[in-house]
Amino acid sequence: MAEREVINLTAIKRDPTFGDRLIPAGQQLSTCIQCGTCTASCPSATAMDITPRKMWRMVQLGMVDEVLHSKSMWLCSICYQCQARCPRGIPLTETIAKLKQLAIQQQVKEWRTSTTFYLAFSSVMRRYGRMREMEFMAQYFLSNNPLDALGYAGMGWTMLRRGKLRPELPKLTGPGRLDKLFDRVAELEGKR
Numbered sequence: 001m002a003e004r005e006v007i008n009l010t011a012i013k014r015d016p017t018f019g020d021r022l023i024p025a026g027q028q029l030s031t032c033i034q035c036g037t038c039t040a041s042c043p044s045a046t047a048m049d050i051t052p053r054k055m056w057r058m059v060q061l062g063m064v065d066e067v068l069h070s071k072s073m074w075l076c077s078i079c080y081q082c083q084a085r086c087p088r089g090i091p092l093t094e095t096i097a098k099l100k101q102l103a104i105q106q107q108v109k110e111w112r113t114s115t116t117f118y119l120a121f122s123s124v125m126r127r128y129g130r131m132r133e134m135e136f137m138a139q140y141f142l143s144n145n146p147l148d149a150l151g152y153a154g155m156g157w158t159m160l161r162r163g164k165l166r167p168e169l170p171k172l173t174g175p176g177r178l179d180k181l182f183d184r185v186a187e188l189e190g191k192r
């Protein structure tokens, strides 16, 4: 979306509770003065389709679909620059994490591969406490289109030959040892 594009607010579906669903940042977001410091500080802004400053304005306006279908949140590198510099002290980086959670919950089609990547990664880490590439890739491709795996067969074979992939099971540090950590994160996310 071009930075100077005019948006016809009467022609789009809006949800005035959108900001409130990002609590506690929802109320704070209403204090945004559109200074643009977040965009100026963001190392990923040039690759985003909606810049951070614009995204927060769209959240204020309740433009749920436009924000959740944007690729901007997936390009956020969680560097906290915008949050550290926002003159209103809005927890912007944490709000981007909340936006990702919403996109995952609503199974936004465009970002299905991104969300299944996150979920497969978390699932393998929870189980083993470290990455097990073969299982991670199996989960990822099975959650999307298994035939896509064929396109990576050559690279996978090369990685196997060079010892970059480990087909054997990693040593388990003890089943369930990370459960408490993951459960605590889920509890904290539920409270946001």
Ligand code: SF4
Pocket (backbone or CB within 6 Å): 031, 032, 033, 034, 035, 036, 037, 038, 039, 052, 053, 056, 085, 086, 087, 088, 089, 090, 092
């Ligand atoms: S830095 Fe803060 S106040 Fe300025 S545009 Fe971004 S969110 Fe709004």
Ligand code: SF4
Pocket (backbone or CB within 6 Å): 038, 041, 042, 043, 044, 045, 052, 075, 076, 077, 078, 079, 080, 081, 082, 083, 092, 093, 096
């Ligand atoms: S936390 Fe994300 S949105 Fe904020 S400056 Fe860093 S990359 Fe940009």
